[in-house]
Amino acid sequence: MRFKRSILSCMAVLPLAVLAQEKDSLRHRRELQEIVIAGKQDGYKQDISSLATRSPLSLLETPQAIQVAGQQVIRDKQAFTLNDLTPVLTGVKANNGMGAFGMRGFNGYNHFDGGFITFNGIRGNFYMWNQAPLLYNIERVEVLRGPASALFSEGSPGGLINMVTKKPQAGRQLSIDAAWGSWNYARFAIDATGTLSGNKRWLYRAIGGYDRSNSYRDNQFAENIFLAPSVTWLASAKTDVNLELNYSRSNAVQTYDRGTFVKKRTDGTYDFDFYPGNLTVQSPSDFGRNTNTSATLTFNHRVNDRLSFAVVQRLVRSQLNFADHFLKGEIVDDKIKRSYQTWDYVQFSAQTTAYAHYRLQTGSVQHNLLAGIDYNRYGWSKNLYRDAASTTMDIFRPDYSNDVPAPDPSDYYDDNKQANTLAGGYIQDQINILKQLKVLLSLRYDHYKLLQTPMSAKDDLQGDTSRTSAWTPRAGIVYMPAPHMAVYASYTRSFNPQLSNAGSRGGPFPPRTATQYEIGYKGDFFGEKLSVMAALYHINYTNILADAGIPESPRQQTIVPGTRSRGAEVTLQGNLRNLSIVAGYAYNQHRLTRNSSIGKEGDRYVNAPDHNANIWAKYQFSRTRLKGLGIAAGGRYISSQVGNMKTQDFIIPSSVVLDAALSYAYSRYNFQFNLNNLTNTRYFNGGLSRTAVAALGNPLNFRLGVNVLIL
Template sequence: MSNQLQKLAWMTGLSLVLVNFPALAEDNQKPITKISQLSDIEKPATTIQQWLAQSLVQVTGVQLQTTEQGIEVILATNQSDKLQLTNKSEGNSYIVEIPNAQLSLSSGDTFRQEKPTAGISEVIVTNLDANTIRVTVTGESGAPQVELFDGDEGLVFGVVATVSTTQTPPQPEQQPSNETQPEQPSAQNEAPIELVVTGEQDTYRIPEASAATRTDTPIRDIPQSIQVIPKQVLEDQKVIRLTDAIRNVSGIVEGDTFGGTNDNFNLRGFDFISTFRNGLRETGFVLRELANIEQIEVLKGPASVLYGNSEPGGIINLVTKKPLATPYYSADLSVGNYNYYRSTIDLSSPLNTDKSLLYRLNVAYENAGSFRNFVNSERVFFGPVFDLKLGENTNILFDVSYVNDERTMDQGIVAFGRGIADIPTSRFLGEPGDERTVEEVNVGYRLEHRFSDQLTLRNAFRYTSQDTFDYRAQPLAVDEATGELSRNFRSNDDYRETYSLLTDIVGKFKTGSIEHTLLFGFDLARQKSDGSQRRLPGGLTPSINIFNPVYNVIPRPALSELTNVVRDGKSTTDSLGIYLQDQIAFSDKFKLMLGGRFDVVEQDQFDRLSDTRTLQYDEAFTPRIGVVYQPIKPISLYASYSRSFVPNFAQRADGTFLPPERGNQYEVGIKADLNEKFSATLAAYEITRTNIATPDPNDPDGFSIPVGEQRSRGIELDISGEILPGWNIIAAYSYTDATVTKSNDLRVGSRVPKVPEHKASLWTTYQFRQGNLQGLGFGLGLFYLSDRVGGDIPTPEFDDTFTLPSYLRTDAAIYYKRDNWKAAINIENLFGVRYIESFNFGRNTVIPGAPFTIIGSITFEF
């Protein structure tokens, strides 16, 4: 770096300690030795005229990047010689304020990075007010000491952090005799940490994800496709449901949502994709709350090697927000058409002076109507988190969450012939008062102990209880000659408890020149459920005409009148998994991943109706192997093989259960980091699922044999990042060929329902970063699905399919962000196209998409 910033100096206050950093010297950076007094610096403007006369210095980027010695941090600007600085120390934080300057990031006016290196817990760069930037560096054991440099990139800082080590730090250079030396931390147990301020924060591109490896591995080094939806995308799109978030990812579409009351997805042609939160399996049958979610990770392909029984299409991992060492407070209010109201708060701060105890609290309340008649919802979420530092190398995080969700159970409209009935998408075909309520409580902890930089032990536990109840008029069949839709009043009442325990250890070591990252662990889980389904006897529920509906023909029957009990029982499922994974780096260019897992699953089911008990035992070994070759640093070529397993509940004629369904995937791809802010992944795969239950032709009385097979082949492209300063994009395309390849009862070659051959999405935003329009931004989204097969897969004798037509939906946004507030207007389905999202149980539960929807919001951050 050049030495252009000769006039930069600290204003009087806490004196500057200058330290000789060899790494900085190698870059020809020189510390500034002259410290100006307050009288030497031009006074800030005190009138509007003076303020207008002074042009604000624009700092266009802040980014942290790792070096061999530590971390570099640079405030990117070409006007560093005009900057003035004041500095002070508060507790464990060293604070620099830069008047007559403004931070202009594509993400807004704040950059935040937690734990960038040992000894530093947090770095924050933000706009303190309309013309002042504040830089806060917080140490884990005390306030860091800061050294100032300049360079071609902008303003550079060096930091000494108090960390535990046996080394003695270099002695500071001699200060001018007229300056007062600051109080020095104890020389014992300290070492210099190099901190550098450089570039700009990535917002749409996330370089690392934990879902694929359970380690902090860069995505470019993982031989499997994984896509991340960052918090900034969720905020820009005003996403509050997981269904809307996954529109940004290739190969995944909405599945059976049980009347719009839970999340379910089809990924790479396979239904019932498992959802995890921070690596622990989530209990199903609920809409996930995103108020406390930092990012969403979609791992494609079999994931049983780390997560146990799961469908071969992949998994979804939700990463939650963590407590912050620097106070942060945010509030958001959103209002939209169809009587939509939602408010959230996000609070975080230390709870004691030494910042060993931090908290974060996310709260959300939602009350909404719908474009659908008689449909409404109310939702409450409460999620406190506490992070306790037990020592220099040990942290434990406690989290609690509570969700209460009450909403109309809405099963949409119906198919008619091979298409969709020509009726308004707002028409409700249930009965007013159809409902589903969910109350869920999660309590857990995550413990991490670092024996050293090379060895880490982690332990996590979560308890979940979920109480669900529904009562609705279930659609059965429509008479296409008259339009009469038969229905049946029915109700489910279920209670579930889940206990999950995860323990693993991560070790990094070398065998000669070969680097290893070894992961060994096990997980235990128990799920207990107890529930029943009751129905009104046949013929007592009135039908409804889809062309001329009449509601409340009879009063809704009391629950006691639902005397036809079709399900009543309880079950317990215990599972144990042991896994081992080694990530081997033979060189910077060639890397190998090997992994294997052994699972045991035991199920104990008791049916009260038949007074019978059924036991099932399954065990499976699932391997994964993958290679990554990086001919040049930005390019990763990879290939992998992986397997999955799911317990099979079907029985043979002799009463034994079928072996688990197995999934096998072959995948190849290329990942490109086109620059530090923009990346792309292109993948091709083939997945085969075997051991699918099909009827036993020699004993068809409900018995099965494991000869069914489904195959899915596809190509996927995902890109995300910053194209130009202020211009972000996340886009995806996928081609999926999912078909039945073997079966006794289904038509071989049939397409799998719900799966579009083509899916494409584009979301892009642009925000002006300077000039009169600074802070003004725009967003545009395009979401396309080709037609999909509906209903059941056709049999050789009968074709009961219909078609969900293709559609292109256009979304838009306009927002203005200034200082600590942001106002936005988000529009979904700008042109009001009629489209179908998915279907639930078949042709009589077709879910239409919403027409033109507008949401206005205002957000404040402190």
């Protein structure tokens, strides 16, 4: 039952129009697909991804570094958020407990405009930057390293994280999950799928979840409600339609991770262990509420064995309402000045994507052509933000009685709305010149427009507008000297429009661009059970927006010379009999290339450690009296990192964090016990743009979970 569920889950994420090669009945075609894909997405070994090319392609044939963490890894780690899963993703680092991540030395939030996150390969992130993305409805997580603008338009130079959602299945199933853990953590989830009609052309999936927790930090609490119903209509052997709805609501005290205090010594160095980890700059009355909704409609059609196309419409709406405190300045005699911020914010994203595949052969050369268009309209319909001076807090003896200030003329306000439009088109050709030689060529054009409109005289910026366009090429070559071995080289680019382009601040400015050169090796060993991936890369990043440094015009900005990120990555992943393993090492040097207002030539980039290593291994007993028992252990090492760009001596210390797990499977029951941070190491994920605080990681904690497969 579990083996067939894995097959069906993989089949569901690949476009029906692409996979179908037979003209027989719908049932026969579905059975054939199960046979073809069997074992390809099972366990820790993951062989196929459509992320890099919008077509199901083996990782060996893809000229770019890709890692896939499947359902088994997610379950073994008891990863309930994307942040929980990053310790097994090579070179990926969660910079705090919210939605900030780092890849190949570049940092960003899981934002809707050019951030790290896509869903099923489509723009329109479901979560906001103050949220850790939930994994209730996620089948697997794919990581594409390096620029990905050739297919996805604007985006981070460091790479892309794609969340592949669970799809309706023909086989009837119902499973229930429950988990308990440290700090009064509780989680419940239900997942049901099956058919809605006798002919099995209408399929459904219904996923729901609830979790809540306190924290080792003072006065913190968070809860989430999540719902994800979806329906698939198998209209014919050539056509399918899928509708997926998502809803989440979160309620939290202190929704932002404002970090733990860091003491500055008299000699100018920093003591990261002086202040207890439970202390926070925030107040018990602070709060944050998020409501996220999305709808995705996907239409796939196969015209014939050569031509197929897909159309996707994705709508996302997210609302944030919060009141929060943050620090201002440095700590003096264990006291800190604070600001008080309120925010009522509504953002939206409407993404339309259409693309077509066409296969042809010219002599002995095979072509797989892809052509597509994207139209994305996103922004915010409400942005009412206030930043006011609050009370000075004694860190060890906080007084919260007067920390909500009355409105004052000196308060800073945003009160505006903004609409961004991003229209683009691309063409791509996957060329098989010989059985061993494959070439990937693509070119994209994007046009971007921004219009920000003030909603009242309180708005500080009073409007912003800009236009820009970009050509984004990509080229790659793969040579396979043996059936299960490949070497590759690629050239990729990315672009990002500037988020602030107002003439009053010195704009308009050209978009940020990145160019990457990458070479790599991929191989499958031990009967294709274990994969090895290695990559070397060099990224040039230009057109960074920074403070112009003009005292009489403090809001003036300017373009400064860029940065260079280069490094190496190695990933080992797969299954060897009863042993499953995922391990990785990433070396990265991200440095400023010239002197500028953001730093000196050679300065380290913020939250970008030079070394990042991880391992997770599980042994599953199968032939003894211990059959059903699983033992797992692993850990992660992150070297020191600069926590503030302007203050290169604010060094976040290196850390080693160890985890372990026990599991037991009996009949339809699965029990899981995870112990995280075994040695109770005090470690920091990264800096928070200040030298008085840093993002503290979780101390020793446990999770006990049970999964029941009812049907």
